[in-house]
Structure formats: C-alpha cells, structure tokens
Amino acid sequence: MDQATLATFATQVGVGGASGFLVGYGIRKIAGITLKVGAVAVTLFTIPLIGLEALGVLKVDYEALAALFENSLTRVAEFAASVTPGLLRMFPVTGSFGLGIVAGAMRK
Secondary structure, eight states: OOHHHHHHHHHHHHHHHHHHHHHHHHHHHHHHHHHHHHHHHHHHHHHHHHHHHHHTSOOOOHHHHHHHHHHHHHHHHHHHHHHHHHHHHTHHHHHHHHHHHHHHHHOO
C-alpha cells in the first residue's frame, strides 16, 4: 500500500468515525425526548380506537393491518438490499461511521 492510499484510507476512517460519533451522540440526546413524546402520542391515539372497537363503533381489519406491516417490511428489506452494494464499496467510511454511532450513542 503506497503512502497516498494509506493517507486516503486514514482520512476516510477518521472522518467517518468522527461524524458517526457526533450523529450517535445527537441521536442519544434527541431519542430520549422523541421516544417519550412518541409513546404518549401513540397511546393517546390507540386507546380511544380500542375503546371504540370494543363498543362496536369501529371494526379493525387485522388481516389488512398485518398485510400493511408485511408490505412495509418487504419494502424496507428491498431498499436495504439495493443500498448494500454501494455501502460495501465505501466500507472504510461506513464501517467507521457505524462504530462511531455506537460509541456516540453509548457516551453519556
């Protein structure tokens, strides 16, 4: 490995790790508030629907709901499969970015 290639590799790993750390740290700080607000919002939306279903006002088609979730997960899997080859070509950056996210998320 020549000097220029090694310098490029080190730069990619350093930038990926540093930016991943910052993103992970930010996610940790934002996620605490966002998850709490999201849980309250889902609860305030879901409980009345369950009550209306119990009273017979609404009818939930659970088969259609399961199909919706299955379709959503299939689309996410297809997207991940289409993005993976591009990420593998940029492995030094994406690998160090991923490790940086983990390190940033674990930081208090």
